[in-house]
Amino acid sequence: MAYRAVVTGGAGFIGSNMSRALLERGCSVVCIDNFLTGRRTNIDDLLDNERFELIVQDACEPIEVKAPIDAVLHLASPASPGTSAVSYLSLPFETLDVGSRGTWSALRLAHGHGARFLFASTSEIYGDPVLSPQPESYWGNVNSIGPRSVYDEAKRFGEALCAAHIREFGMDVKIARIFNTYGPRMRPEDGRVVSNFIVQALRGEDLTIYGDGSQTRSFCFIDDLVAGLLALLESPHTGPMNLGNPGEFTILELAGLVRDLIPGAGEPVFETLPQDDPKQRRPDIALAGEVLGWAPKVALPEGLGKTIDWYRAELGIG
Numbered sequence: 400m401a402y403r404a405v406v407t408g409g410a411g412f413i414g415s416n417m418s419r420a421l422l423e424r425g426c427s428v429v430c431i432d433n434f435l436t437g438r439r440t441n442i443d444d445l446l447d448n449e450r451f452e453l454i455v456q457d458a459c460e461p462i463e464v465k466a467p468i469d470a471v472l473h474l475a476s477p478a479s480p481g482t483s484a485v486s487y488l489s490l491p492f493e494t495l496d497v498g499s500r501g502t503w504s505a506l507r508l509a510h511g512h513g514a515r516f517l518f519a520s521t522s523e524i525y526g527d528p529v530l531s532p533q534p535e536s537y538w539g540n541v542n543s544i545g546p547r548s549v550y551d552e553a554k555r556f557g558e559a560l561c562a563a564h565i566r567e568f569g570m571d572v573k574i575a576r577i578f579n580t581y582g583p584r585m586r587p588e589d590g591r592v593v594s595n596f597i598v599q600a601l602r603g604e605d606l607t608i609y610g611d612g613s614q615t616r617s618f619c620f621i622d623d624l625v626a627g628l629l630a631l632l633e634s635p636h637t638g639p640m641n642l643g644n645p646g647e648f649t650i651l652e653l654a655g656l657v658r659d660l661i662p663g664a665g666e667p668v669f670e671t672l673p674q675d676d677p678k679q680r681r682p683d684i685a686l687a688g689e690v691l692g693w694a695p696k697v698a699l700p701e702g703l704g705k706t707i708d709w710y711r712a713e714l715g716i717g
């Protein structure tokens with residue numbers, strides 16, 4: 400099935416992997432990116448492909464792309480909770496903007512062209528969940544004025560916009576609730592836990608555990624996530640769907656796995672837990688299984704191995 404897709408955030412971590420996957424299946428890609436958190440190096444090698452077009456602009460501004468457009472994927476957003484320069488804490492207004500005005504602008508484009516739409520939502524809309532694993536029917540536990548709220552509430556507003564477009568216009572809109580994802584093309588300085596641990600370990604530095612490391616996350620390898628997003632995009636399903644790997648690990652267990660895979664890594668060191676850091680997170684992916692027949696295939700040690708290879712090359716550490 401070859402089609403023409405607009406991908407906002409097409410030079411970002413998920414976006415650049417998605418752009419590659421779309422090109423590999425014969426589709427054409429119009430990548431919209433302002434390189435706020437995306438990277439030109441993520442897509443440099445795609446620029447020669449005649450089915451790949453880059454438009455450098457903020458997704459919040461009106462997006463003008465000539466017909467035909469079959470699909471719009473709104474993946475643009477800062478997504479790291481840390482304190483790095485590309486984190487949503489460092490970019491609060493840009494994050495609120497791209498989740499609200501940006502989603503509206505991308506939805507307008509899809510509506511105008513009769514295209515299907517996929518919104519990259521997040522497990523963060525569940526906040527610090529009191530129910531585990533989290534099914535799509537769970538309404539969440541979000542601090543609406545805490546530091547993470549710039550991301551969580553922007554994504555929740557984006558979901559509300561998507562739902563309104565389904566109700567008002569009968570649009571074909573999919574809401575992918577993406578759980579923690581890792582893999583090649585995430586910036587080394589991104590600040591999220593997998594990239595931090597791998598980069599620290601490769602440099603022989605200590606691994607920074609926030610809090611006591613007993614909090615849990617469920618980590619999905621990027622290739623599995625992209626396969627799930629494509630299956631969702633190409634399905635008739637509308638509304639929310641969780642996509643993630645249900646394998647749940649404490650942050651201490653993750654540090655142990657990374658240290659096992661990288662000889663010369665430093666020791667775990669304990670730092671302050673950020674405010675409102677969720678204590679647990681694990682997706683219920685029954686819906687994705689039933690509707691798409693999708694489940695992740697890559698186990699954490701295998702995915703970490705592939706990711707470590709990429710960071711070695713990226714950082715020039717043999």
Ligand code: UDP
Nearest residue numbers: 480590591592593595607608609614650676
């Ligand atoms: N974390 C950590 N050390 C780091 C980075 C993150 O212990 O260097 C913790 C963080 O406090 C959280 C978990 O790892 O409990 C996952 O953090 P991440 O930033 O990857 O994403 P989140 O799931 O919080 O959005």
